[in-house]
Amino acid sequence: MPHGSAIRGTRVGSGPIRPVERCEPAPRREVTYWCAKGHSLEVLLAADAPAPPTWDCPRCGQQAGQDAQNPPGPSRAEPYKTHLAYVKERRSDADGEAILAEALAALRHRRGEL
Structure with missing residues (x-):
């Protein structure tokens, strides 16, 4: 039984074996x-x-x-936003209160505190 590599004589990253396999x-x-x-x-x-x-x-x-005479100006760096800032963009305070009340009710129900 032969031992060794199945692709003997080649190395990782080598090009095609035959020139006809090369492409433009x-x-x-x-x-x-x-x-x-x-x-x-x-x-x-x-x-x-x-x-x-x-x-x-x-x-x-x-x-x-692409215009050498008129390149774009320096980009304005956006300030770091916390997760809470992103949530506040999507939800109003009333939405947040409703979600919090729903989560607290579910938690109290699981604990049997109703």
């Missing part, structure tokens, strides 16, 4: 973006894909646009 990459195009700090970056996109209007600059993290 998909057609691509290069889109250049500029940020407000003057950084430029080239992004490779599929030839038929629409380019997004902005891209995050990998150097400074600001938004970058």
Whole structure:
């Protein structure tokens, strides 16, 4: 009985064994973006894909646009929101009181405190 690996002679990440298995990459195009700090970056996109209007600059993290003369301004950082802030956006105080009363009634019923 032979011992060893079933794919002997190859390594992880190696390319195709025969050249006929190799294929051409998909057609691509290069889109250049500029940020407000003057950084430029080239992004490779599929030839038929629409380019997004902005891209995050990998150097400074600001938004970058396709117009070198008029790049987008610095983005406004949104403040940190707590879970309670998100809940208050979705529910009114009356909704919160009703949900709390319902939960307390269910808890008291389970404990037999009615």
